[in-house]
Amino acid sequence: MGYIIKRLLLMFVVILGVTVMAFSLTHFAPGDPALMIALSRYEHQIITEEIIEEVRAQEGLDAPIYIQYARWLGHVLHGDLGCSLGSGDPVLEEISARFPASLKLVIASMILSLIVAIPLGIISATKPHSIIDKLVMVGVVGGISMPVFWLAPLLILLFSIHLHLLPVCGCDSIKHLVLPAIALGAGMAAFTTMITRSSMLEVLSQDYIRAARAKGLSERVVIGKHALKNALIPVITVVGWQLMMALQGVVMVEMIFAWPGVGGLMVKAALGRDFPMIQGCVLLFGATCTVINLVTDISYAYLDPRIRYEKA
C-alpha cells in the first residue's frame, strides 16, 4: 500500500512537470509572443507598437513568468486550453472530439499485436534455434527496425493499390481500421514476441518445468499449464510499454491514413504553428503517458512482490 501511495504522489509531481513543459514550450518560440498573437488576431491591420502593448496587457504577458504560469494552470484546471489558432475552436473540444478515434486505433493495434506475438513467442521458445525460431527472429528484427512510415505506404501499395482489398484511408468501417492497425501493431508485435520468447525460454529452464516433464506430463500440459502462466507476467506488464509505443506511432499512422485522431491533429498543429493546440496535445500525451507509467508500475509491483517490498 505504501508503495502505491508513494507512486501516486510521484505521479502528481510528474504531472506538474508536464504542465511546466507544456507551458514553457511556447517560450522556446523565436520572437515576441505578443507580436505573434497580434499578427494572428489583426490579420488585415498594420501592427503598431500600441497594438502589441495592448495585446501584451490583455494576455497578461507583462506579468512575471511564474504568475503567467499560475494563471495558465488555473485556466487548464478549469478545462480552458485556449482556442486553436487554426480553426478558432476551443482546443479541448477539438481534442476530445478526436480522442475516441485514436483510442480505437491504439486498442485495435494492441489486440492485433498480442494475438500475433504471444503464440509466435511461445512457438519459437519451445523450439529454440529451429527454422521456425529463426524465421520468427528475422521477423522480429525486421518489425523493430522497419519504420512505421515506411511500412504503412508499403501496405497501401500492396493491399489497396495492387490487390484492391482494403481502402487507402478514411474511418467509416471496420475495413478502414485494418491497415492502420497492422501498421501500428507491427512494431509492438515484434517487441512483444521477443519478450514472450525470452521470458518463456527462461521459465522453461526452471527446475519445476523439469520436474513437470519428469513426472511424464505431456508437453502441451507442461507448456500450457505450468510454463505459460509464469512466462506471461513480464508480457502483461509490457502492455503498458506497448501503449507508449503506440502513442509514438499513432502520430505517423494517423497522418498517413488520414485517420481523424489526436496524432494527426498534433502534426497539423505543429506544421501550422498553432501553439495552443500544440500545448493541448502535449498535455494530453504527457498526462496519458504518466497514467500508463503509473498503472504499469503498480501492476508490476502487484505481480512481482519483490518490487513492492524493495521500493516501499
Added chain:
Amino acid sequence: MRRLEFFLRLKERKIALVGMAIIALLILVAILAPFISPHDPVEQNLGQRLLGPGKQYPLGTDNLGRCVLSRIIYGARTSLSLGIIVVGVTTVGGTILGLIAGYRGGIVDQIIMRLVDIMFAFPAIILAIALAGVLGPGLSGILLAMVIVGWAGYARVVRGSVLSIKEKEYIEAARALGFSDQHIMVHHILPNVMAPIIVMATLSLAFIILMVAGLGFLGLGAQPPTPDWGKMLTEGRPFMRTAPQLTVFPGLAIMVTAMAFIFLSEGLREALNPRREVAR
C-alpha cells in the same frame, strides 16, 4: 575488461560483425558522398522525371528528375551526423547527471530523478513534434528536442549502476586514501558503468535515426532541397503507383541502417556481459 578479450568476444557474434560492417560502409559512403554519388543530389532535370532504375540513374529519378541514389547517399550524411551529435550530447550529459545523482544522493538525486520521470512522461517523438512546431521546422528544432528527451535514459541507468557500485570496498578505499569525489566518480565509478552506456548509445542511434527520418517524413525535419531519407519517402508517396522505387529505396536505407545499429548493440551487449563465457 581487457581490450583483446572484448574484441574476441565481439568477433564471436556474427550479428555484431554484420552490423559493424554495414555501419562502416555507411560512414564511408557519407564521408565520400561527393566522390561516389553519380549525380548532384539537388540538381533537377525535369526532362528525366520519374525514371525507373537504369544505367544513367541506378535507382531512378524522382518527380523533379533528381537522382535517387545520390539523394540516398547524401541522406546518409543527414541521418548519421544528426544521430551521432544527439547520442554524443545525451550520453555525456545523461552520464554526468546520473553519476552526480547516484553518488551525491539526497536532494540533488531527488531533483535529477524527478526530471528524469518527467522526461519519461513524453514519448520522444511527441516532444520533438511540439518543439519543431514551436521553433519552426528544421534540423535544429529536432536536434534540440531529441537532446532534451534523450539524456534521461542514460541518467537513470548510470544512477542505478552507481548506487550498487558506490558501496563497494574499493570505492571506500579510494575515499579513505583521500581522493576527491570528482576523482572517484571519473576514475573509479565511471569505468564500471561504461558497458551499459555503450550498449544503450548504440541502440539509441537506431531509434534516433528512425525518429529523424520520421520527423523528416512529417515535414518537420530537414527542409527541401536537403536530401533526407524521411523527406524522400514523403515526396515519393504521390507517385507510389507509377514510381514505387521512390518509396522502396529510401525506406530500405532507413531500415538497414537502424537494423545495423540494433545488431551491433546486441553483439556489444553480449560481448560486454562478463557473465557470458566465450564459446569456442
